[in-house]
Amino acid sequence: MSGFLAGLCxxxxxxxxxxxxxxxxxxxxxxxxxxxxxVEHATFETLHTASLAAxxxxxxxxxxxxxxxxxxxxxxxxxxALCLTDRKDVLVWDGVGDHHRxxxxxLLAGPLESGRGxxxxxxxxxxxxxxxxxxxxxLTVDDRVHGALVACAPRESAVLVRxxxxxxxxVSVQLELADLDQSRTRLIEAEIKALRAQISPHFIFNSxxxxxxxxxxxxxxxxxxxxxxxxFTRYSFRKHGDFxxxxxxxxxxDHYLALVRARFGDRLSVTLQIAPEVLPVALPFLCLxxxxxxxxxxxxxxxxxKCHIQITAQDAGAEALVVIEDDGAGMDPVLLRRILAGxxxxxxGIGLSNVDDRLRQVYGDDYGLVIExxxxxxxxxxxxxxKYQPGVHSAGRLTRE
Amino acid sequence: xxxxxxxxxxxxxVLATILVGAFGLRISRTTSDFYVxxxxxxPRLNAAAISGEYLSAASFLGIAGLLLVQGPDMLWYxxxxxxxxxxxxxxxxxxxxxxxAYTLPDFAEARLSSQAVRRLxxxxxxxxxxxxxLPQLQGAGLTLTVLTxxxxxxxxxxxxxxxxxxVAAGGMRSITFVxxxxxxxxxxxxxxxxxxxxxxxxxxxxxxxxxxxxxxxxEQSVVRVDDTLKxxxxxxxxVTVSGTIDxxxxxxxxxxxxxxxxxxxxxxxxxxxxxxxxxxxxxxSGGGLSPSQAESRGERPxxxxxxxxxxxxxxTMGLPHVVVRFYTSPHGVAARRTTVAVLGLIGAFYLLPxxxxxxxxxxxxxxxxxxxxxxxxxxxxxxxxxGLGGDLLGALVAGGAFAAFLSTASGLTMAVAGVLxxxxxxxxxxxxxxxxxxxxxxxxxxxxxxxxxxxxxxxVGLAFAVSASSFCPLLVLGxxxxxxxxxxAAAGMLVGGGSALLAVAATMAGYPGSGAAHALLAWPALWSxxxxxxxxxxxxxATPGRVPPGTAAILARFHLPEELRAEAKA
Numbered sequence: 001m002s003g004f005l006a007g008l009c010x011x012x013x014x015x016x017x018x019x020x021x022x023x024x025x026x027x028x029x030x031x032x033x034x035x036x037x038x039v040e041h042a043t044f045e046t047l048h049t050a051s052l053a054a055x056x057x058x059x060x061x062x063x064x065x066x067x068x069x070x071x072x073x074x075x076x077x078x079x080x081a082l083c084l085t086d087r088k089d090v091l092v093w094d095g096v097g098d099h100h101r102x103x104x105x106x107l108l109a110g111p112l113e114s115g116r117g118x119x120x121x122x123x124x125x126x127x128x129x130x131x132x133x134x135x136x137x138x139l140t141v142d143d144r145v146h147g148a149l150v151a152c153a154p155r156e157s158a159v160l161v162r163x164x165x166x167x168x169x170x171v172s173v174q175l176e177l178a179d180l181d182q183s184r185t186r187l188i189e190a191e192i193k194a195l196r197a198q199i200s201p202h203f204i205f206n207s208x209x210x211x212x213x214x215x216x217x218x219x220x221x222x223x224x225x226x227x228x229x230x231x232f233t234r235y236s237f238r239k240h241g242d243f244x245x246x247x248x249x250x251x252x253x254d255h256y257l258a259l260v261r262a263r264f265g266d267r268l269s270v271t272l273q274i275a276p277e278v279l280p281v282a283l284p285f286l287c288l289x290x291x292x293x294x295x296x297x298x299x300x301x302x303x304x305x306k307c308h309i310q311i312t313a314q315d316a317g318a319e320a321l322v323v324i325e326d327d328g329a330g331m332d333p334v335l336l337r338r339i340l341a342g343x344x345x346x347x348x349g350i351g352l353s354n355v356d357d358r359l360r361q362v363y364g365d366d367y368g369l370v371i372e373x374x375x376x377x378x379x380x381x382x383x384x385x386x387k388y389q390p391g392v393h394s395a396g397r398l399t400r401e
Numbered sequence: 402x403x404x405x406x407x408x409x410x411x412x413x414x415v416l417a418t419i420l421v422g423a424f425g426l427r428i429s430r431t432t433s434d435f436y437v438x439x440x441x442x443x444p445r446l447n448a449a450a451i452s453g454e455y456l457s458a459a460s461f462l463g464i465a466g467l468l469l470v471q472g473p474d475m476l477w478y479x480x481x482x483x484x485x486x487x488x489x490x491x492x493x494x495x496x497x498x499x500x501x502a503y504t505l506p507d508f509a510e511a512r513l514s515s516q517a518v519r520r521l522x523x524x525x526x527x528x529x530x531x532x533x534x535l536p537q538l539q540g541a542g543l544t545l546t547v548l549t550x551x552x553x554x555x556x557x558x559x560x561x562x563x564x565x566x567x568v569a570a571g572g573m574r575s576i577t578f579v580x581x582x583x584x585x586x587x588x589x590x591x592x593x594x595x596x597x598x599x600x601x602x603x604x605x606x607x608x609x610x611x612x613x614x615x616x617x618x619x620e621q622s623v624v625r626v627d628d629t630l631k632x633x634x635x636x637x638x639x640v641t642v643s644g645t646i647d648x649x650x651x652x653x654x655x656x657x658x659x660x661x662x663x664x665x666x667x668x669x670x671x672x673x674x675x676x677x678x679x680x681x682x683x684x685x686s687g688g689g690l691s692p693s694q695a696e697s698r699g700e701r702p703x704x705x706x707x708x709x710x711x712x713x714x715x716x717t718m719g720l721p722h723v724v725v726r727f728y729t730s731p732h733g734v735a736a737r738r739t740t741v742a743v744l745g746l747i748g749a750f751y752l753l754p755x756x757x758x759x760x761x762x763x764x765x766x767x768x769x770x771x772x773x774x775x776x777x778x779x780x781x782x783x784x785x786x787x788g789l790g791g792d793l794l795g796a797l798v799a800g801g802a803f804a805a806f807l808s809t810a811s812g813l814t815m816a817v818a819g820v821l822x823x824x825x826x827x828x829x830x831x832x833x834x835x836x837x838x839x840x841x842x843x844x845x846x847x848x849x850x851x852x853x854x855x856x857x858x859x860x861v862g863l864a865f866a867v868s869a870s871s872f873c874p875l876l877v878l879g880x881x882x883x884x885x886x887x888x889x890a891a892a893g894m895l896v897g898g899g900s901a902l903l904a905v906a907a908t909m910a911g912y913p914g915s916g917a918a919h920a921l922l923a924w925p926a927l928w929s930x931x932x933x934x935x936x937x938x939x940x941x942x943a944t945p946g947r948v949p950p951g952t953a954a955i956l957a958r959f960h961l962p963e964e965l966r967a968e969a970k971a
Contacts, residue, residue: 017524021520063950064950247441247731275575276440276441276442276577276729277442277576277577277728277729279441279442279731280441280728280729280730280731280732282501315575315576317815317818317819317834318503318504318819318822318823387503387507387728388501388502388503388504388507388511390510390511390514392501393501393958394501
């Protein structure tokens, strides 16, 4: 009997899960109950449908996003058929009358050129085809026509023309936001390029000076350092790929630290504790080295005689946890917050805030840097790196043993 | 069996696991020398970790038990458990590593860029994980019962609590070292006693009748029946009885039980003469909950064997705790090398359980009668060697068995909890991971209390069947077929994996009791795997417009070696 019960449980669990999922999918604000008048209900309904259509469009106008949003948009307009096009092709046709695709593209030539909405009668051989009129509303971003929204109906209707125009304007706003997202990405990319160019000046001077000081006293050491320098710059200036592996990034850090240690000698000590499981994790290129550079700078700043830096990389299930800690001068948290918010430009480079921005950009806002610090108490920077993130693949060669 | 050595041995294993888990990294990797600190995990270490995580209670105790009860046909189990890695090596290992996916849902998302398929894969990971955790807890309960006579569910509870505590506290930081340590521990725990047992067998004149049908008692033996059971005799059996048989009380009576079915009440002692045939237990009415799969195996051995082969060969690649370990390999080629090493390590391990099975048939044949066949490996040292030596060897086996429960259960719990936190529970964070851990363990624990008596290896076989029917099509077609679409993948997983899951539920509930339908449900892989493949292919072909954009680039990434890719990009 209890065996039967157990089997029943095993069978019911997936059903429960499916029910939960369905429930969440179909949950609508209809359950508002007695909240508001019927008119307000209709408004809620409309706003809700619009909000459901928005997220796909925020990634720009492609076949995939058009397909996801077209159904919502059609229910918003209440027409028999709705189609979204770009400048050349029909991206999606939702509803009846699919055979009008080519005809629509011919009709669209005018509106796409002029950027004004129009209504056309459609010619159709099928006697029972419900689609007789097409209302065309262009989608514009920054005064450039990107495509068109076409609503098809059995007869001409001024209301539909007006509604289609409004919906098209709303879609255009979403596309503008998508454009804005893209330019933000481009800005960050530009910043990375700037960062690559910016690593160097001071560091290059100092490194070369250190190497020069060894050339006569210890030529072998000078040669080693020069090779470290070469390796580090090759990594920093490499052209391909936005992502690297934790192993490669740590190697670059090692080259960097070798040069810094040559300069500061005993004043700087470093401990590494690295879980081998996380070495293959892919992460944005050069996003830990600036943190180490920062730690070195803070650690040796001021009167501090000696500085200890600890770098740990831990395995934490689906994430890797990287902690970089120094026992140096620390920083006023209020100042740090303003630097991260971009209100004041920090004295040395764009390190912390740039790294923070890039991590958030790639992994989402949950994955920003966590910084613990106070004046005189050192600084501890924690970065969480998911082991898998769609679109994050290291392009570089993994360090072979 | 003497528990005064076994209990400390088990405690020692638990303690060692916790210590290696928490401090293994600190001891071995804290250094200022970068090249030591950042050495990637080599194929051999990673292979030992994978093997350690993979060799579960089913391998450690279950196979010996099945061999003991059902003879050499059951050698397909170790063969299947090992050969799964061959399929993994040939079709999956390197591309899976190059995909950059950490878990199976990650792979689904990387290949098909679909959140819906990702969630579905997550659901199947949870299902498979729970099915696989169930026998681990049951095995722990059994071990503890044999060792100390504690109630059945206590051992499972202990393992559950220890695992949840370790995992939730983040104590598995150096998981590669822990699992590798567990592998060598398990190998030692079976190898050393096996050597002594073989010596004892040699000195006993090396009897070779292990797999004679049917098994016979080698000397006069007394069997005490703890649960009421029914015996099926096909010829009359002389036996001395103290207790109740067929409703009649006996006190040291010599009887000749006629052929047919006899009901033996709990508490009865049966004394069998030397050379007597070991009677067979009537399983369909055995008072148990889930009629063993043995019955359908007896009726349709060929079908059952093929079902088992298909499930184990194709199911290994879908085991959530095995897949995540491949991420540790630095690149695709290393993943392949790791798999080859795994084949060697696991192959070596699986030579041992059959030794216990065969010796068990010689020296502890009454275990088939009392239904504790899974305990054969634990009891043999005491039975064959006895004295202090037997106790110590028994303690070693017990410690190894607990290592098996701990390593597999902690790996599975981490995998299931990871999926629960990432894809099911609302927000992410450490606290939610702990909640996920508790849920991941609570469900199989509750089920293990409810379900009870399914043989350990059989229950694992069911988990393999679900994995083979849902993840094998997804992985193989995802890696090797460019026309796979998200709707196709979702439909294939739902139809193949879903039907296997339903069959498993029906089997566990004991429905239907016998016949062809029961055989079909007890060994679902033979029809559910082709069904999953077929659905996935047909639905994908029917939705050609939904092939994800960039499929060619994704497949190129899966199949091109990393160096080549870097050069191509440069």
